[in-house]
Amino acid sequence: MTYVFLHGLGQTAASWVRVRSALALNEPAACPELASLMGDGPHTYTALSDSFAAYCEAISGPLRLCGLSLGGVLALEYTISHPEKIQSLVLIGTPYIMPKRLLQAQNAVFRLMPKRAFAATGFQKNDFIQLCTSMMDLDFRDGLGTLTCPALVVCGERDRANRKAAAELAKQLPAGKFRIIEGAGHEVNTEAPEALAGVLRAFWN
16 A cells, blocks of 8 residues: 655645654655656646656555645546556545636736746746646546545635535545645645644544
8 A cells, every 4th residue: 555645736745744744654655746757748737647647557556645736636537547546535625627717817827927936846937837728628527426435525724716616526426525624725735734634544544
């Protein structure tokens, strides 16, 4: 059994450090840098998804996937495509239908930001924008009912952009549960790591 933690866009693997420390897992755990997975190829969602699938296939045994935002989208798609590989799934602030208008608004903001603002994410500015643009038509509704593994949907109390959709996502997953992290916004793993670790521990145990 291997735990795989997937960070959101704008985050890095370090965004999971405090959660993983609080969990003190006894089993192997991994947290890939999404920018590194993409390498020098095209920075599109399809390329990232393919790279993540290859990453997962290289890990022997079942997986417990836990992803936030973009990381959750990757985890959801991989679980739909490879259900035999997944022991459990955690989706945090994860849309299952992309909010196209929100992505367009974000891209407009990104275009105004200086290139140096993206340096810490591992992505170049243009790559960041290209990735967001390539995600706009993603829609996983048809695959939700096929997921039979235990699934937990988590959302920060102040994550207004995703809270309603998160509750609906949990209802559509056959074995879905829903939890709110009080006082947290979208980036629950950095805003409330101990609270999130407690929720994850209860779910996995």
